[in-house]
Amino acid sequence: MDDARLKMFEKIMQEADTDAEWSTNVRESVWKKFYFISVTASLTSYFDVNINELSETEERRNFAMEFSREFLSVAQKEGIYFDENAVEDVVKRSQILPHGTTTSMHSDFRQGGNTEVETLTGEVVRLAHKHKLKVPLYEKVYKELKKKSESQ
DSSP: OOHHHHHHHHHHHHHTTOOOOOOSOHHHHHHHHHHHHHHHHHHHHHHTOOGGGGGSSHHHHHHHHHHHHHHHHHHHHTTOOOOTTHHHHHHHHHHHSOTTOOOHHHHHHHHTOOOOHIIIIIHHHHHHHHTTOOOHHHHHHHHHHHHHHHTO
């Protein structure tokens, strides 16, 4: 498809109130989406809170910020670079979502169903190990969520 047709499609989607953005770097776009989903899904499930509550206490806020930094170190080793405000952006985005918003993985844990822990949390840990990076918070959260998932 040529650029003009893709831009037209993007415009149609936006006019339909769909969050759409045309990208020439799909890999980077996927990683940016993966960043928000991995951090929020892992932490809402780990703390058993909705997204807004991730930043309600200083302890959770600091945990989320360091957790985000770990993700960003993995992404950088994978050749994906985020802007300097990426950590704060996750916290800000979590505060502006409608109250009570949670993630599908957190909902799955609450309902006792299959979860996405391997793809949203475990994959970050595996990539960190591949690059010999230390991600102690991701490892802690992964270990707890995996144990919780296996006991359901």
